[in-house]
Amino acid sequence: MTATPASLTTAPDLPTVPADIRLIVTDMDGTLLDDDKAMPAGMWDLLAELRDRGVLFSPASGRQYATLAKEFAEVSEGMVFIAENGTYVVRDGVELSSDPLERAVAAELARTARRLVAEGVDTGAVVCGKRAAYVERTDEPFLAEVRKYYVEHRVVPDLTAVEDEVIKVALFDFGSAEHGVAPALTGFADTHQVVVSGEHWVDVMNRTANKGAALRGLQRELGITPAQTMVFGDYLNDLEMMDAAEWSFAMANAHPEVTRRARHTAPSNNDNGVLRTIARVLGVPLGRAGQAGRGGELFVTRRVS
Known part of the structure; x- marks a missing residue:
């Protein structure tokens, strides 16, 4: 066409x-x-x-x-x-x-983000709850990006222990999300929706969302x-x-x-x-x-x- x-x-x-x-x-x-x-x-x-x-x-x-x-x-x-x-x-x-995300899935995504960082990928996870968004990474360049989209955000010591109803997990990639972080999340694509939502963002949600x-x-x-x-x-x-x-x-x-x-x-x-x-x-x-x-x-x- x-x-x-x-x-x-x-x-x-x-x-x-x-x-x-x-x-x-x-x-x-x-x-x-x-x-x-x-x-x-x-x-x-x-x-x-x-x-x-x-x-x-x-x-x-x-x-x-x-x-x-x-x-x-x-x-x-x-x-x-x-x-x-x-x-x-x-x-x-x-x-x-x-359309809430299972807490165990959110925790696994947080651990995946930690592993990617350890491997040298410049990324950070945002666990998105109904009350607020939660992050572990505390450097100003990352938090500046988070603030653009998440007015209500909190820095926590452990993203796997967030006490909120989680609806999405977003990963920010300082490079190209489509070619960087997204391929590393293919294991979640069998059971969940992995969508590149912007040049630097990948969101993981339920398949129905x-x-x-x-x-x-x-x-x-x-x-x-x-x-x-x-x-x-x-x-x-x-x-x-x-x-x-x-x-x-x-x-x-x-x-x-x-x-x-x-x-x-x-x-x-x-x-x-x-x-x-x-x-x-x-x-x-x-x-x-x-x-x-x-x-x-x-x-x-x-x-x-």
């Missing part, structure tokens, strides 16, 4: 009148946020407009719930947060669903169909989410696998692609700030055979 570029204003497969979208779900890093981790200009105005129209906006991220809730604190009322790659879904502080599964559960609960759902993503932990919505968009900067899986392509995260695409499909006016990006053509593509 090939993708045929078209102007966002003239793409033939996009609606000439606003589409009936009831749910918008977007990844954060590399998708909604630009490369500086900044929220796009015009975000809060757009969220207010979507709320007025009865459209639910839901962040879906590998980040923990506390981090997402802080990012959207001023507009979080009624918002559903699909956190920890779908393993923990929360609305207004109330858990809607979760992913953003797509969380999204389908939310759709069932709210009575919203895939045809009424729009999703945006850029990396491998967004793949299943692409299958749960007819309006699926890979960012222009997305991993090739995500581009192949999505029905459409949106402008990059640095070109305010999420907001600009929502505005086009739903017929939402954006002010000058909301239209701003770092340059680049405003386009959407449809996969054709």
Whole structure:
């Protein structure tokens, strides 16, 4: 299959009148946020407009719930947060669903991270619980990376003895996660899901846990169909989410696998692609700030055979 570029204003497969979208779900890093981790200009105005129209906006991220809730604190009322790659879904502080990891598996992953470090791999494990994220490694470069995604984190002496309901274990690789840490976790892939969630991150979860599964559960609960759902993503932990919505968009900067899986392509995260695409499909006016990006053509593509 090939993708045929078209102007966002003239793409033939996009609606000439606003589409009936009831749910918008977007990844954060590399998708909604630009490369500086900044929220796009015009975000809060757009969220207010979507709320007025009865459209639910839901962040879906590998980040923990506390981090997402802080990012959207001023507009979080009624918002559903699909956190920890779908393993923990929360609305207004109330858990809607979760997919806990067996504590023995989390402990074995912590020991695996220790072994990799002993072998010279520059990595560290984050045991992700419902209350907080837990780490053993204490050097500032590692903790600086942890703080970006885990506002609630604690340094503990022994990751194998964490007293929390664990939902995921993440390993940070200062090199390439896809070519470094991920191959070392193949032994877990027989029984669990090992997903490269970013350039430097690998997440290990139950086989049943992913953003797509969380999204389908939310759709069932709210009575919203895939045809009424729009999703945006850029990396491998967004793949299943692409299958749960007819309006699926890979960012222009997305991993090739995500581009192949999505029905459409949106402008990059640095070109305010999420907001600009929502505005086009739903017929939402954006002010000058909301239209701003770092340059680049405003386009959407449809996969054709």
